Amino acid sequence: MDPTAYSPGPSRPQPPAPPGADLRKWRRYLADERAQAAIYRDLARRREGEEREILLKLAEAEGRHEQHWIDLLGGHADKPVRPSVRRVLLRFLARSFGSVFVLALAQRAEGRSPYSSEPAATSAMAADELIHEEVIRGLATRGRARLSGTFRAAVFGANDGLVSNLALIMGIGATGAASSFVLFSGIAGLLAGALSMGAGEYVSVRSQRELLNATKPTQISLAAAPDLDLNANELVLLYRARGMSVEAAEHRAAERMGRLQCDCDPSLSLQAPEHYEHEYEEIGTGWTAAVSSFCFFATGALVPILPYLFGLQGPAAVLVSLVLVGLALLCTGAVVGLLSGASPGKRAVRQLGIGFGAALATYLLGLAFGTSLG
Known part of the structure; x- marks a missing residue:
């Protein structure tokens, strides 16, 4: 690539001879830029038309950044350095899937660029990374819109199943009821909640589509x-x-x-006007939302009662149930954070806190009722 084809703008003051720490850092930047360009090319292979062209242009931009580090490193640029683990994983996902999840991860990778505080980077490179994040956000918006209707029902259904059934069995278990009674209560809560969620989502989506039909010219x-x-x-x-x-x-x-x-x-x-069709796409269909809600609520509600199904009783069953539900809540929170372009870790911890908070509240109520009944 011709280094004169890109004018990155004024550079910040750079040391005449980089010390060892800078060499390692610049090599890592170089490896990451190469990996990021490869990620965009892999994503482009799974797309066509305008999206493909945009991704290839992003790969070209990363190539210009790569050339910047090659010029700084000089003869030291030939020594191989592995890119960050995050980019290695991201490239694997781009090759294998190329879905909106990969775009969301790429968006976060661009948003974490260190160039704004890196003396050896140029101001234009830092600005490029900010723009790249917005470009990826725009590309991911389409996939998020297609997912939002069914995805909302799936995530909310799974989360409600996890939290409500965990709270139910914790509350009943705190009263001193037998493990068999806790199990049957959990199964009843699973069926009742799944049917209620499915019916509620069907009515909700159908009503929303009917409102749009009444508004559509x-x-x-x-x-x-x-x-x-x-x-x-x-x-x-x-x-x-x-x-x-x-x-x-x-x-x-x-x-x-x-x-x-x-x-x-x-x-x-x-x-x-064409926005009505986009709204329909984002809302989804009544039956799709209903089936998704039913299945995911049932799946989520099954997790808290798994220890009881396998014969565990007492504190051991409660502890295993808490661990399983905690892991599931962390996963659903991380997925929501990932797709929304936010921090998966923060969303996961938030989901865990809300779920365990509800379970704790019902457990305390169960203790109070158990004591008064005793």
Whole structure:
């Protein structure tokens, strides 16, 4: 690659001869830039059209950053250094899957760039990394939109199943009930909660789609337009009711009636709104949401009662149940954080705290009832 093809802007003051620590750091930067460029090329192979072109352009940009470190290292650039573990894993995922999860990880990798505080990097390189994060965020938005309807039902269903059934068996177990009673209570909670979640999600999504259908403009204006009185044109009122200005509404009405004979601003000729289809895509379908909620709630609610199904009793069953649910809550929280572009660790700990907080509250209530009943 021609190093003169990229003008990275003014560099911060650089040492004339890098010490050993800088050499190691610059080699790591070089290895990471090469790995990041390879990640974008691997992602591009799984896409086509505009998305593919954007990813290849990002790979070219990483190549320009790579050249910067090659120039600084000089003869020291040939010594091989492995990229960070995070980028090695990310490239494996990009080669194997290329999904929105990989884009979300790439977004976080760009957001953690050290160049803003690195004296040997240029201000343009630091700015590039900030822009790259936003570009990846834009590419990931489409996948997040496709996932959001079903994914919401799946995550909420699994989380509700984990928390509600853990709280149920903790509360009942604290009263001193037999393990068999705790188990049957957990199974009943699983079935009741899963059916309730499925029905609730179906009604919720169907109602939301029906509201959108009631709001979506119809094409009745096309059929009625030829017979309208031009001097008392209610079609203008229709477009004004949809939010157009008076000028745009009059222009659109004349256009619909085939009587537009002026050289007007072409931007006033609006196309039919398309955002309704995108909203439908993000919401999902009623049956998809219902089935997802049922299955994931049942899966989540099964985890707390697994120790009882395998014959454990007393404190041992409670401890194993807490460990299993804790691990599951950490996983669901991390996935939510990952897809939202936030810190998976923080979201995982938040999910764990909320779930265990609810379980603790019901356990304390169970102790209180058990003591009063005793």
